[in-house]
Amino acid sequence: MAFAFSETSYSGLTTSVLAIACDGAGKVVAVGQDSVSLYSTNGGSSFTWGNIEYGNWLSIAYGGGRFVALNDSSGKAAYSTDGGVNFTAVSIGAYLTDIAYGAGRFVAFNANGGYTSINGASWSAISAPESWSLRASTLVFNGTYFLIRSFSGSKVYKSTDGLTWTIHSTTFDAGVRRVAWNGSRFVGLSRNSSAGEYSTDGITWTAVALPVSRYWTHVVWNGVRWLGVAGDQSTSAYVTSLDGETWTQASFTSTSYWRALCADGLNIIAFSSNVMRALGTGDSLTQTGTATLPLAIAVKGFGTAALPLTIAARGLGQAVLPVVVSSVAAGIASGTSPVSDGGSQAAVWMPVVVIDGVDMSDRVIGDIVIDAEEGAARVADLVIQPAAGAIVLADWTGRRITIDIADFSTGTPRGALRLFTGRVDVPSVDLNLGQMGLACTDDLQNVIDQMTREQIDTLVGGRWSPVVFDKGASAWTYFQDVLSTVSASVDLSPAGSIRRTDWAAKATADLALGEDDIFEQSLAVTLAQRSSIINRVAVEFGYRTPKMKAEGYQVNYDIMEANSTSFQYWVQDGGVFLMRESIVSAIEAAHGTVESIEYTALPTNPVLLPNESVWLPNPATDPAMCLGFTAVVSFDYAQYVDEQYAIAVEAPESISRLGALRETMSSSLEGQTVDVVASEISTALYKMDITVIPPTGQAVVVAGYTTATTATLTDETNRDAANAAMETLIDVAKARIAGSHRGNRVTCQVPLNPVIDLDKTLSVSAQGVEAKGKVRRVRHVMSGTSAEATTEAELAISAVGGLGISHPSDTSTTTTTDDDGVTEPLSAPVVTWDGTSTGNQVITITFPGVEDAEREKATLTIDRTVRAPVAEDVFSITIQG
């Protein structure tokens, strides 16, 4: 849609609107003669009457949340804090004609001088750099400085604050009434002329030609185009330009004095003397190119890198990306020359506190305290004096905050180093003092809670076993469980990066603190209590596994042998043969399983009996009978085996010096398979060919012996899981032993040094104390009342026997195996059968059977000793006489 004006007549408007201002977000306020004020909340589409004191309101500007208008006939100003609905008039004491806002204040001028005001209510005169003769209507602020031109066309005056003005001699078209800025250049149009001019610095101006001569008075930029109107002439003409150099003529529908002009975003609003409002619309911003940003962001730890970067370059405006690259002196960065210690001269420092991207350093009152401790969230406490006005306390919760300390010796913060990155956890308010307390945290637990278990494993290392720890634990609990198996701590750095730091002191200290560094009366030593030391951890672990066992019996029976006879006499005396089917039935009746069976078959040829008769084979029935058999029969059953492990994790050298200081840990695991009884049954069913589904575990049958095998168990309860659980317990024990030996503390206070942190090893050599250890806790205090900036560092020193004492250690690996090869000779089964002519011919096979004692659980006790490592840090104290 092309740019065009739509015009609306305001019938109730009986006098002229003389000036318009807007806030750039839809609020437009117009003022004029005879107490005229109008306001719009929709970018000038419609207006409503406002209330303003009677007078001739000549100009208006917006800034700092309020509109301020000037009355050139009464020496008054009027300000509105409600978007032009109501104005409050105040006396300035001077008759001012033109106004602009910038650098946090309103600046107003007449031809001979000016006044400034922060709020439109209280005004102060501006000191003129010389005797002023101004074209006051050319007053403009370009985002960096105010500019106003002399009446004669020979000077411009600039000021960055509206208070102090510099003089610049130049030449320009003195006919220009008003000047506007679009982000890169000033443009003005000359009254009663077909000329305009532009300038990038306000000093050197370049003339341009307009297509028509008019009494041009106003010019405006809406992000796309310049537009100028002739307020001192009744005309329908206006001119537009995209660059301020080439202009084209266009026309309003109405001919009038179009004398009030402003742009609210892309909308251009003009008022004419015949109570007409024109709203210019149709401009849109087009993409004129693509900007690329060669930006690399290295993400360390598990944070998410985000660059919420939006650059809106509208029309001919300049896009600015205020990237600040700061360099920090090597001495500051290394901690050898912190900004809080000037060496031979005073250190001048200041805190830099940024909350949600806003520098609030000058609102901090009193002390800032930052406390970081191994394994805990870093916290910060401070008090600020908020700006006057309503405070929604809840809005402060969760705000992002960073705290730095910087060198302030030049009056500008330099060499800032980060002390804290986090969020406001609990805001509070002191109603008497009007101050707000901010308790802040680095949100360690929440950061951990956002991590996956794989990420935690990568960060921490260590072991984890569902046997020892809670399988369904949260990420935070899982993290703590894994962390309990290593001699290390995890925290967030002052910059908010997550990191693991080993407890062991580094071979070379990061910083060496001597008597020149440590504040007097701050060095303190605390020795570990013997009762707090652990040097032996008895790890008890029980592992119950179900065993599948099988008793294998070999059963032999021979009719002839059992009856001390021969086939011929057995037949002649009327003896019968064994029915093969009855043999198997007899075994099964005894609840045995036939593993294998071989039968002694009947003769296949006629046999001459002693009484000269002949026994004739019967091929139809003989295969169902036999003269005897040899069978292997099994009885399957299950048994629980309890393995009781007693693992002593200990530091032998510590025990020899301090005596045994014990702690006990225990855990257990029961192997899980299908129900044991069901397993037994399934084995039997499989062997009896009733089912083709093999059982989950089945002992190999060996005739004459009892054999066993461990059932196939779930992954979480099998032998590997048991070994992992014991290894986890051993590592927990090692970490507890190592941690308990770090109970010696060396504490000292030095000028605040941001380099001193939980990942650092410090050496201390002062007042007879020689120590080296890892920082366990650090507390930074920046006192705004005393100017003291201090760091209190607490070192954890691991020491038992002193340097040179070795504490060898064993691996935590456990490799136990299942012992299934238990075999015991079995007594033989008994076969009874009377196949004589008078016998009952019933075969019975009696097995020894599975005794209850064999089904009851078995217990195995396994003892083992594992040596745990203990560090020996530098730690000696010499009492100075």
Next chain:
Amino acid sequence: MTLQIDNLTIGLYAGHELVQSYESIGPESIRRAVSGRGIKQMTYDKLRISTTGRGWIPAGLAQLNYAVTHILRCIKPRRLDADFATRQITLPATRRSDSGYLPFGYAFMPDGSVRTSGVSLIGNVATVDAVSGAVAYAVGYFPQVTAYLTRPKESLDTAGGAYSWELIAEES
């Protein structure tokens, strides 16, 4: 001498006896290391300006808004020594630039006397006009401070017919 607070001018009739003093304010501390080394720490450095005056008419201080900052144009000059070779020194940007209160030069003579000398300014860099025989140069300037004012003390001595007042300002 004319003291100015924003557009309030305290001239001769309200302040024919003006006494103005400057005091640097800001926390500072000196602590000792174990070795005895002094470790001095400071933060900001701001100016406290105390002005007392006597005059024949009230100074008009009651009309000031004591909740906001004001621009105080001081009457007591401060001195900065210039580099002898270049006779130059950089002055604070916040200084009076109104007529009668522009920076001025001192030339120190071998006999201990001091002569005033002209000063030329380029931006904030002042150059003292050369004086034959001078052994040192300095520049005087009148501070102009954005400050909060403490509500003033005002009194009238009917016997002497003099109005007295005291005003304390602290740099914001």
